[in-house]
Amino acid sequence: MKRTSLYLIIFAVAAAGAGAGSWLVNRTPTGAPETKPAPATATATATATSTQDASAIATELRAMLDAYRKIIVLTHDEATLPAAERAQANRIGQQLFHENQERIGRVETALATLIASNNPRRFDAISSLLDYIESGDGLYDADRLAFRETLRSLQAQIASDSSLAAIKLHKRISEDLDALAEIERNYEKEIRAIFGRYDTRAIELKREKWDSYIAYLKKLYTRERILKEYGVVLPYPAAPEPEPAAPEPGAPAQAGREGAEIFGKSLPKKTVLLTFDDGPHRRYSEEIAAILKQYNAPAIFFNVGRNLGALDAQGAAKLSANAQVSRKLKDAGYVLANHSLTHAQLSKQTGAKLKSEILDTDTLLKAVDPQRSSLFRFPYGARNREGMQLLADAQLTSMMWNIDSLDWADPVPSSIADRVLRSVEKEGRGIILFHDIHERTVKALPMILERLAAEGYQFAGWDGATLKADNKAAPAPAPRAAATGYANSWAILVGIDNYPKWPRLEYAVRDAEGVERLLVQKFGFAQERVITLKNEQATRQGILAAFHDRLAHGGLQPNDRVFVFFAGHGATRKLSSGRDLGYIVPFDADPNNLATDAIPMTEIQNIAESLPAKHALFVMDACYSGLGLTRGAANASFLRDNARRMGRQMLTAGGTDQLVADGGPNGHSVFTWTLMQGLGGKGDLNGDGLITATELAAYVAPAVSSVSQQTPAFGSLPGSEGGDFVFELPEETEFLTAGTVQLSNDAIALNTRLDAQASKATGTVVVKDLQGGETRLKAPAAVPVSSRQQAQRANDLGLQLYKEKQYAQAEAQFTEALKLRPDFALAANNLGFVFYKQDRFVEAARWFENTVKIDPSRAIAYRNLGDAYVRSKQPQKARAAFTTYLELAPTGAGAAYAKEQLQKL
CATH class of the missing domain: 3.20.20.370 (Glycoside hydrolase/deacetylase)
Incomplete structure (x- = not known):
């Protein structure tokens, strides 16, 4: 398929923004709200009125779809059109777009009026509209994207009604928005021949290809006909006219020229x-x-x-x-x-x-x-x-x-x-x-x-x-991963415990596995681009092949990034010149043949320089010297130019003759545990949601030194142009519940010691380089962010603090999130659960109540609310909350628990 087709595959005629979430299975159909029996005549009148309302709105929805399809036909392969035809197609396309925006406004007004009418059949009418969007005859998957903005507005309007029927309808709309987001992702990734397998849902994907959809639309419309409907007939191409002569000095400027x-x-x-x-x-x-x-x-x-x-x-x-x-x-x-x-x-x-x-x-x-x-x-x-x-x-x-x-x-x-x-x-x-x-x-x-x-x-x-x-240089923005132009993210992870000829290690494999989970689950590294070598897989040939063959054959590109992690033995050999040369030790290396069996750091340097990727970060959980790193520092110049400057950086666990401390929590070395805590958010020293390699080193190195005998080192490899590897922290979406896992006591104890040292890292931090010298690291100035982003970051910090059982600090962060964004249901729930965890059940119930007011279809908040009512001795309210939870999530993870609580009540 041509790229220009992919660019314009999902037009947002009525779809502003993408939903997110997962599919929900076996949706319970939305029922009518609970009302007292009405006389037959009143019921008939209500039915007729709701039917008329639904019919009028359905007519507008069909007109929205018609305009949406016409825009696709107008702008399909727009880059291949002659300039005059492209200009007219874009002009008419924009006109169609703005006409549809007005149509969407009329639909939203009509829906708001219907919902506020208290017509007992109003939800039936809305359900019939959803039936059309979900399974209307002749609708392609791509057609349904035309209704996303309307569904978002409808979801917000329904949220104001607290009846069970409205809550169910809110949940149904949420599922439909999830389905639309999935449709969009599928079209965006159309290079895959077959869509993934999905369970049966309200919107059942038909798995049609975009080209099939375009071919279908071209049977319905032509670009020429659409233009003609809007008063445009394109003339036959004329011979090019000569450039007009420049106007005489003092002549009036002509329309369309610079001046008028x-x-x-x-x-x-x-x-x-x-x-x-x-x-x-x-x-x-x-x-x-x-x-x-x-x-x-x-x-x-x-x-x-x-x-x-x-x-x-x-x-x-x-x-x-x-x-x-x-x-x-x-x-x-x-x-x-x-x-x-x-x-x-x-x-x-x-x-x-x-x-x-x-x-x-x-x-x-x-x-x-x-x-x-x-x-x-x-x-x-x-x-x-x-x-x-x-x-x-x-x-x-x-x-x-x-x-x-x-x-x-x-x-x-x-x-x-x-x-x-x-x-x-x-x-x-x-x-x-x-x-x-x-x-x-x-x-x-x-x-x-x-x-x-x-x-x-x-x-x-x-x-x-x-x-x-403005000739002034722009300030140094801390680069976001997206902003620096990373196309793909790659990783090579090595963990070796079972050395046949070297002392066995206990935690190296678990370290590599832990880093792999973090990269894939938190930072979105694609699993197929993460190469993990463990024990006997990590031979000298296997490690070098991962760089020379698998990355090259996998299609590593200049705008990609590569993260390399090695957990195993390191060694240092003194050369005849007196200089130290460091090695990483593969699984099959013989201690007596270090020069031939191990991989010298000079070869790692050569690999780093040969990689076509924009940025590469090597993290070595082994101790050795002899790298000859250049000094690295965070300054305004290279941060501004980060998008074009190559970056080759390395962070090591310690220097020569130092032993790696393997006593970290959860079966990790102290160094890797600290690294993972840093990537979990603690390494964001300036609080802007970004972690550069420089920030990560400024957190990890002094923290590890404060709790062990290791002195981690950091710097840029020769050939680096000053670029800095960047991690962008994803937004946390976890609603705190009784099932939320908190850290073990030994992990909390170690983190407390690490944080005590990290609190000093907000200024300039002195870190060792591998030549025995020192380098000074400083976090860049925080990037300005919107209040919504600030609220999300505060929530994420609160979640981190909750898991460390620092409840007062977590409460402060969730409170800050709500000050910045009062309608933040996630933060409201999490604040409530912090109160619940401290046995403040009345306050907890109030915040869970606030959560369901903000988002009435959030099932887990009703379960939390039921628990808070039970503990605050309000059994009737608890019964209602657990009942609502089961209505919304009859097969959810907490369904058995909710049923058990109802039996007790």
Whole structure:
């Protein structure tokens, strides 16, 4: 399949953002809410009304699907279209998209009205709509993605109803959103011939291929017909016309040229201006601003007036809650600009309507920012002479673009980034068009900015009168794994206990296995790219083949990263020159033939330099010397350039003649246990959700030295260009329950000692290098993050502290998460469970109650709530909570326990 097809495989005409989660099996159908028996006439009236409501909404859903399909046909293989046809297809596609956004708004209003009506048949009506989305005749898997935004809105509306029927319906919608997320992932990975096996669900995957779906759509529509429906007939290709002569000096600027309008083509080479349309958005606008701040990148946000508020009868601005988002953007230094009142196609407007679209939004913007900018952007880039004259009369200037991200159509962040970077390379300069109403833009932006900064591009801004390039160097953002451009993650893990000719070890294999679980389960390393060699597999030939053959044949690429872990014996041999040479000892090495049987560190260095990967990190849980590491340090320069600089780093457990301490918890060495704690989150010294290799070493080295006789060493291998390996901590999603595993007492005791030393690592840390010298490490400045990300990080820290039985500190972190994000159901549950663990059952019940108010379909919270009611001597409430749990999760892991508690009550 052509790549351009994959780029546009899942259009978000009505699907904003991806759901996440797992499939749920044997869903209980949503029943009607409990009501008193009604007279037959009233029942018939309610049934008729709900049927009419459902029919009207179903008509809108079918229209949404029709528009969704047309956009796919319009933009399929868009890169292969002639320029004129591509421009018209994109213009009509955007028009279809915005028409569908209005249609979605009408559906959401109708659903909200139906839910608030207390019609006893309202849930039956909604169920019939879900039946259509889940199993309507003729619907392809890809079709159902058109309804995701509507399902998300419906889920939020249902959450306000606490009846059991509503809770069941909420759960059903959650399952459907999970199904849609699975459909999207399957299309994104279509290179696989067959979809995985799944249990039977509400939306049963048909396993059709994208090409089959496109072929089906082309039987229904043609691009030519869709364009014609929207008033466009493409002319036959004409012979190319000569370039027009340059205007005489002093001649008036022509529309479409730099001067009458701003396209950015007059910017200096390698300079771009970032612009964002259609906001403000209550969530994504602020997240985009946080990303921009990392790169000191100015930007212009073109606001749609109706998103800011409305004018009253006297023409005064009445701002909505969304206007506060724009105020925050202004306060953060970003420029606000006018994008019309309703996002109408202004080239078709005249008179009072056209004037209102421009000037009413200007009034609203002035209410937000009295010094609002003079910039205006025509929706779809469609303008007429009257509109241009109105701008001139109002002293406004039209700003267009010459680089289109197509993020309104393309849901795949990596392909958005690829498209923008290719366009920037081709144009060399200009204005980039994004939209701050999509999650995918949030995900694509770091990849784009990281690459542009690394390649020396400048970010321009608007100074109130003209575009101005900012020649200042961008600050040093701590790079995110996604932002540094890692395509794939590889690992080679070696653990050897059963040496036939060396002393046996006890913990090396378990160390390698523990690191493997951490990489795969926490950091998302694909299992097929993790090569683990244990005992007799880890011969000299086997280890070297893993590097030279398996990585090369597996397709290691320049934008990949490689993590190498060795747990086993290390040795040092003194050469005739007096220099020490370190070795790692394979399974089959003979102590008497170290030079020929072992693997010298000089060969590891050669391997490191030969790897095509961007960054490689070698972690050696063995003690030796003789590496000749170069000094490594965290400074602003290399962090900014991390995307383009090769990184080759090594962290070792200790120096020559030091014994590895094997007395760590859970069958691990002290070094590997500390390493795993660092990767679990403790190594994030600046609290930004990222762990660089430098931060990891700054945590591990002094911590290990404080509890053992080892002195770990860290540095960059020769050939490294200063790049730093990066781990991005995933967001924790665990709801605390009685089944949550906490650390053993010996693990908690060791962690307490490690943390005492790690608390000193927030400043500069002195670490040994393997030449016996010292190197100073310092964590980079924390990356600015949104309040949502801050809340998630606080929750994750709380979870870590809970597992170490530090309840007061965990309570403080969960509280902080809720201060930052009051609707954070996960943190509310976890705070409740911290109270429960401390026998504060009344407080625990209150927070579990808050959890189910925020997310009424979260079954585990009802189980926790039942336990809290039992312990606080409220048996009737406990019975209701356990009953609800069983309704939501009749075959869940806690079902037997809930039934047992009900029998006791």
